[in-house]
Amino acid sequence: MTAAPVTSPDPAPVPASAPAASVPAPGTSTGASTGTGSGTGAGARRRPLVLRNRAFGAVWLGQILTQAAVRMFQVGVAWWIVAHAVPGAPGLASGLFLAACTLPAVALAPVVAGAIARFPHRSVLRSAAGLAGAASGALALWAHAGGLPLAGVYGAALALATCQAFFDPCLTTSVPELVDDADIETATGFELSTQSLAGLAGALLGALTVDRAGVAGLAAGCAAAYLGAAVLVAVARFRTAASGDTNGAGDTNGSDGPPRSRPLLRILAELPSVRRILICFTAANLFTAAVFVVIPLYTRSVLFGGGGTVALLEASLGTGALVGAFTGTRVPGRPTVAGAWCLGLMALALALPGLFAQRPVVAGCLAVAGWCAGAVSVRFVALFQRMVPTADKPGFFAVMQAVLGASLPVASLVFGTAGDFLSPQTLCLVQGIGLLPAAGALALLGSRTPDPAAAKPSGGER
Numbered sequence: 001m002t003a004a005p006v007t008s009p010d011p012a013p014v015p016a017s018a019p020a021a022s023v024p025a026p027g028t029s030t031g032a033s034t035g036t037g038s039g040t041g042a043g044a045r046r047r048p049l050v051l052r053n054r055a056f057g058a059v060w061l062g063q064i065l066t067q068a069a070v071r072m073f074q075v076g077v078a079w080w081i082v083a084h085a086v087p088g089a090p091g092l093a094s095g096l097f098l099a100a101c102t103l104p105a106v107a108l109a110p111v112v113a114g115a116i117a118r119f120p121h122r123s124v125l126r127s128a129a130g131l132a133g134a135a136s137g138a139l140a141l142w143a144h145a146g147g148l149p150l151a152g153v154y155g156a157a158l159a160l161a162t163c164q165a166f167f168d169p170c171l172t173t174s175v176p177e178l179v180d181d182a183d184i185e186t187a188t189g190f191e192l193s194t195q196s197l198a199g200l201a202g203a204l205l206g207a208l209t210v211d212r213a214g215v216a217g218l219a220a221g222c223a224a225a226y227l228g229a230a231v232l233v234a235v236a237r238f239r240t241a242a243s244g245d246t247n248g249a250g251d252t253n254g255s256d257g258p259p260r261s262r263p264l265l266r267i268l269a270e271l272p273s274v275r276r277i278l279i280c281f282t283a284a285n286l287f288t289a290a291v292f293v294v295i296p297l298y299t300r301s302v303l304f305g306g307g308g309t310v311a312l313l314e315a316s317l318g319t320g321a322l323v324g325a326f327t328g329t330r331v332p333g334r335p336t337v338a339g340a341w342c343l344g345l346m347a348l349a350l351a352l353p354g355l356f357a358q359r360p361v362v363a364g365c366l367a368v369a370g371w372c373a374g375a376v377s378v379r380f381v382a383l384f385q386r387m388v389p390t391a392d393k394p395g396f397f398a399v400m401q402a403v404l405g406a407s408l409p410v411a412s413l414v415f416g417t418a419g420d421f422l423s424p425q426t427l428c429l430v431q432g433i434g435l436l437p438a439a440g441a442l443a444l445l446g447s448r449t450p451d452p453a454a455a456k457p458s459g460g461e462r
Helices: 054-085 090-107 109-118 121-145 150-178 181-235 264-269 272-288 291-301 307-330 335-354 359-375 378-387 390-405 407-418 424-448
Strands: none
Touching: 054 090, 054 121, 054 150, 054 181, 054 291, 054 307, 090 109, 090 150, 090 291, 090 390, 090 407, 109 121, 109 150, 109 390, 121 150, 121 181, 150 181, 150 390, 181 307, 264 272, 264 390, 272 335, 272 390, 272 407, 272 424, 291 307, 291 359, 291 407, 291 424, 307 359, 307 378, 335 359, 335 424, 390 407, 407 424
């Protein structure tokens, strides 16, 4: 998933009767997840998943490191552009940078899907983290030597975003290889929470590191995180699902071998209600993603703060998203209606800083916006971990990331350019007003969304 405030809508709760999304490897007990090496049964189930499943815990920690590194880089460089590199016209420059950070996930979706379907998941994860570490290290050396051009930073952003575009959907697809079916929803909650933890790390370290150690220190920290993640993935133990594990989808190539991943457009064509909801949230992302452009501009021009203020605002957004990721399943009501209410609340939270410029108010509003984003994310991904056939998961999660992320480069460029002509308060009001149509459209989809109890989890919608 992308790092935008709204990344994954929640179309329906996970059906209680959904079939297993993976088949445990021979000799593996279903009472405890792979790689635990600990006891089974109810006692083990009560332990946190990351403690009783060492393989998943290692990969989860690796994801925290990679996403923390990329968010630290994004937050730190965005603040470096606004406060140090291009103080005269920072809007367009920071917008171009953030567009470079989001473009690979959209442009490379078919390539990512093919790589995830073709190569062992652990190899993809390890290679992505290792290459990102090498790119960050090279940038650190260049910045330390002096004379680092802005184009060099843009190139590094593209490289890191490309590696992350492979890492995130591959990890999402790999969840059934790391945990038992009963733990998929819990594992998904942990996985989504890493985006919020990464936001916190980026908020607390990115801008502060740039103010104190420059881009060289920032890139060195990112390199250490990426290389640490590569080591954690390399030592984790993945299990391979049985060849017949297709969640009832059947072998699409008419043979007895592993099923082939179908074309991305065909996957979405067979999930009409999901497609409509993804369109709603893609439109919403045109306005929510702009928060990453607005925060440094607002800090510099309205709050007259420094890296510490950027850290406070980013931490507020990340904390809210973290809480939302763990409490999203408790939001009452039909999912589309609950999602619409969350978008409406987010619209209010993003618009209020345009009217009230007090630091505590802005921080509180960003915390509420983050909670809304986290709450509407976790159940959606957990649902499709169960409903999408195993053979289609690489393509589905890649296209989901691409569809939801398609608006992010556009939002970065549009709001970045507008930031050189309009005040940050005006941009906040535009964000809030722009979200309202998406919230209304999502609410109207409630009557057109199939009843989750009647859904067919093994083959998508019919």
